[in-house]
Amino acid sequence: MNDFIKALKQVEDGAPALEPVVVLKMLRRAAGLSDPFIRHFLGSDDSGGPEMDAGLSEYIRKTVHHGVTADATEEGVVLTADGTTVALGPLLLGLEAGFLSKSAGRVRGLYQLCLAQDLSLSLSRGSPLTQPLGSDGCWDSLTSPQVFTLSDSSSLLTTPQVNGGMDGILLGMEVSDKTRRPLKLSSLLTGYYCHQLEKTGLDAAPRLISRRRRDNFRDLVVTSELVEQVVKSVELQRRLKGESRMEAKEKKQLKSAVKEGMKEFVHMYMVCPPIISRSGWGAAPYRGTPTKLSLPLTYLFIHHTESPSQPCLTFEQCSANMRSMQRYHQDTNGWADIGYSFVVGSDGNIYEGRGWNWQGAHTYGYNSVGYGVAFIGSYTSKLPSQQSMNLVKDQLVSCAVGGGRLKSNYILKGHRQMVSTSCPGNALYNEIKRWPHWV
DSSP: HHHHHHHHHHHHHTTTTHHHHHHHHHHHHHHHHOOHHHHHHHOOOOOOOOOOOOOHHHHHHHOOOOOOOOOOOEESEETTTSSOEHHHHHHHHHHHHHHHHBBTOTTTTTTTIIIIIIHHHHHOOOSSSSSSSSSSSSSOOSSSOOOOSSSSSSSSSSSHHHHHHHHHHHHHHHHHSSSOOOOOOHHHHHHHHOOOOBBBBGGGSSSGGGGGGGHHHHHHHHHHHHHHHHHHHHHHHHHHHHOOOOOOHHHHHHHHHHHHHHHHHHHHISSSSOOOHHHHOOOOOOOSOOOOOOEEEEEEEEEOOOOSSOOOHHHHHHHHHHHHHHHIIISOOOOSSOOHHHHHOSSOOOEEETTTTTTOSSSOOTTTTTTEEEEOOOOOOSSOOOHHHHIIIIIIHHHHHHHSSSEEEOOOOOOOGGGOOTTTOOOHHHHTTTSSOOO
């Protein structure tokens, strides 16, 4: 994302007087985002602006144009500073729609351009979903990411597309208010994707930043309205192709299929927290053969890492902490992998350890019946950020129960209740005693 913002700044610096909407049309033309569906809402991509430098135009085309190749490489996506991967196309379409809006909070085509059209490909094919929804992947490098490979290339809608769509909707809605429109797109994207957190993590962070993507999207979007927008997208695509209008019965069946499929989308992106996969933080391979858990589990055990003793505030720092803990658990303790099921950073992310399906090494004697969730830092005399605790207490638990991984009558305990240890620290232990299901 940083490289894309630099290229965007080059476009802006080449003609400083250009309005953001003109710059967006120039980007759309360079990227080839101008099919009939897009033109229906945004009009022509003829900006009236100057010709873009050929090299810069080619870079924009390669970076923005979305597609999945035969070898499962997803193109048109970028890695952001918060650790998530974002498709640029829906982001830029949402911004252009927002700048074209004449009244705050009312943006023509916003949901259809950013998300509903792509959702319609997955959700209108009946229930249960015939192909996976929201496939994610991994980058070839975390320091110099060039190639993003999907874990499942059969998915018709990827997680980077959803992230870009959510960002397009949030930022498009923001700039629909003329009083909030920035003079430069590059400054808007820098503030959104590159905000530096202070010691309190997200507790004192601005409202509109990418780390709050899911929270903001959940607050803004009504699921029933999203269903309607998906159905409208299907109808519009048919009309633009010159096909006949849907009969009432066919439309009813479509809406029913979309409503059913939307349940999975809501669970994945509006209930569950952002979870950085093992490949996302650069995990080393598991040593040996993992033991599969028998789900749903009964227990949720809370830990602190103690070492590292300080909270991590960036994806880069949290990922380094994960790799450090994994090396210690494997090389010093002689374990097969990092012991925890999940680890919580103060950067707004949860990090996958052993994950949902594989037995961990976190709570001696109880690893087969519970998940171990650790907060990065030492919490003997202080607490983690409120936002990071909410990630576990509200979102991770709801995700686990709703996904059939944790029993609805689960039992929450601190590590010290099961073995002789001070973990998870006095302050955090006293806090979790007030959480639901603590026994």
